[in-house]
Amino acid sequence: MRVLFVEDSARLRYSVGQALRHSGYAVDLASDGEEGLWQASTLDFDVIILDLMLPKLDGLAVLERLRSQGKRTHVLLLTARDAVNDRVRGLKAGADDYLIKPFALEELLARVEALCRRGYGHKSNRLQVGDLEIDTSAKQAVRAGHAIHLKPREFQLLEYLARRTGEVATQSEIEAHLYNEEAEPMSNVVESTVSSIRRKIHLPGMPHLIHTRRGMGYVLEVRTP
Amino acid sequence: MTTIRNQLKWRILVLEFVLLWNTLAIGLPITWTALTRQFDETLQSQLRSISTAVEREDDRIIFDTTDLPSPHFTAGEIPLLYQVWDFEGHELARSPELVGDLPRPGDPPSEIPQFQTSTLPNGPRIRTATQRVIPVANGPHLSPTNLRGAVVSVAMDRSRLDGRLLGVALALGGSAAILMLVTAFVVPWVVRTQLAPLDELASKVQGINAESLSDRLPTDRLPGELAPIVTRLNDLLIRLEVAFSRERQFGDDLAHEFRTPIAELRSLVEVSLRWPETRDASTDREILSIALQMEHLINSLLVIARIEGAMEPIGSKIVDVNELLEEIWRPMADRAIARLVSLQMDIPEGFSLSTDPVLLRSVLNNLLDNAVEYTPEGSTVRVATISAGASFALEVSNPVSNLSESDVPLLFLRFWRKEPSRTGSQHSGLGLALARTVACRLGYTLTASLRDRQHLILTLSGPNPSGTALSTPAIKTGLPRRTA
Structure with missing residues (x-):
């Protein structure tokens, strides 16, 4: 999952960015409203965490312009303003959620995860594809009762495929959701990661779950023989 | 509750009542007097006519009814009664219809007509005019009897006059009562109608709250008396809006100045606790920096509070x-x-x-x-x-x-x-x-x-009473220039 964090406090950008990365998100950062709007407009994010009081362009203006562009990305507003009116204004401007500073990191991560789930039409933090179960909160995958040990990037990719079960995910889409703007993934990194996941989730006698569509991408689904 | 509407209504009603009362108190007697005078003038003209019948015959005073139109002397529709006495009070003549005597005021009787209201024994209320009449003396020798003359009294039934007086009184009183009744309904309606803009204004002012301070009260179609008030209210709203905006901004700024560093501190510490490998010396430096920043902020606020409260003594x-x-x-x-x-x-x-x-x-x-x-x-x-x-x-x-x-x-x-x-x-x-x-x-x-x-x-x-006073220009050339 890819998250954009727009915040003018360098310390918060650093600490929240760290927390999001450690939680398995690809994180892009912006320090002012103009930069945030540019990134949000040109790139594809699952969630945008947006501070309200921003230099150059305040958060509400960023949000309104995004919505006017037709961007439906889920937005979590983050602000020191706690008045009801401020919250109402933010939500009316098109925000999906609102968090007041100071906040518990755990709560921020939970809200970001909930917004990610909502983006793919899931209400639970458990994804199931056949006998494969993925717990997006605990970052655990289990197949037929066997725990599967995945690296963070592998888990992110599997989760992304699982959220889009039955849909073909192209290599560029996977890269866009798994890597931030600063990362420059090697050309075969997605292919090798998918290969690694295939090996780890495959159990003898059980059907393969990740299928390759030549020239198109990958799809996670249960295929009946 | 005392309201302008009620005060205005009651004051107008009371004022109108007083005016009507005064109108009645003054108008009724004037009308009464005028009608009575008119009646008396008629009576007096009848008295003059009757008086022409008093004649002198040698040394005697006689009352010659020969020239009178009829024994039932009348003047228009008013029935007329008369009685004539000589100066000593001996009756010389009287109307045949007269029951009892007419009043004979004055002792001695005056040559100026005297008017009086009385009641005859048979019931009717009459108005009498009495005058001492001295027949015209054609000869050079007038006896004392001739000089004293006769006393003539004429009377008219005053029931018609009383009826007219009563009619006038009833007309005036009734009109006043009707006017009061109409006023009792009209005045509140007029007051309410005329004060309706005030009610609308009150309603609009009542609807103003902290969220609608940017609204302004309409100034068009307002009575001239209210326009300046509404203009002042709008000015007040502008000032309130500015003050509220500053207050809100102050709250936002205060929240930001406290909440943001706490959020930074909390997230830095939570990340360090959850992922200890991320913590290094720079994290600690940031935490210390946040603590110093908040310390500075709190110290500044405390200094302001103490100084404003005059809690700190001032040295000299x-x-x-x-x-x-x-x-x-x-x-x-x-x-x-x-x-x-x-x-x-x-x-x-x-x-x-x-x-x-x-x-x-x-x-x-x-x-x-x-x-x-x-x-x-x-x-x-x-x-x-x-x-x-x-x-x-x-x-x-x-x-x-x-x-x-x-x-x-x-x-x-x-x-x-x-x-x-x-x-x-x-x-x-x-x-x-x-x-x-x-x-x-x-x-x-x-x-x-x-x-x-x-x-x-x-x-x-x-x-700077005790400081160095500079009599020369304060800014001197050649002063040391210090450059950082």
């Missing part, structure tokens, strides 16, 4: 301003050098103030700190003193690039910062507010102005 000492400014500048010189900011001081040698040195240091420190922080890189901060007798003025001026005239009144507001996002954690917007509070406590004033839209001038001024 002769302070050499040059020396004090040098001491203040020293710790901020490195920061100034880094920004290529220089200091120019045009202060006479030996210029001193008699004041609290600690508080004066706080004021000047904030002024210089503000100048070094916000003046564009490569600028010169100028400090100059101006003395005018027993008072002084000290100016700290520096070029500015992003201030407007509208910003100047806001400079001393707590937490005000030009950048609404309040990015950056070194300054909280309390410095100038603190400086002004301290200056006030010292008995000084601290003002700000913008010269040519390019130079911000902060002026500290006040009395």
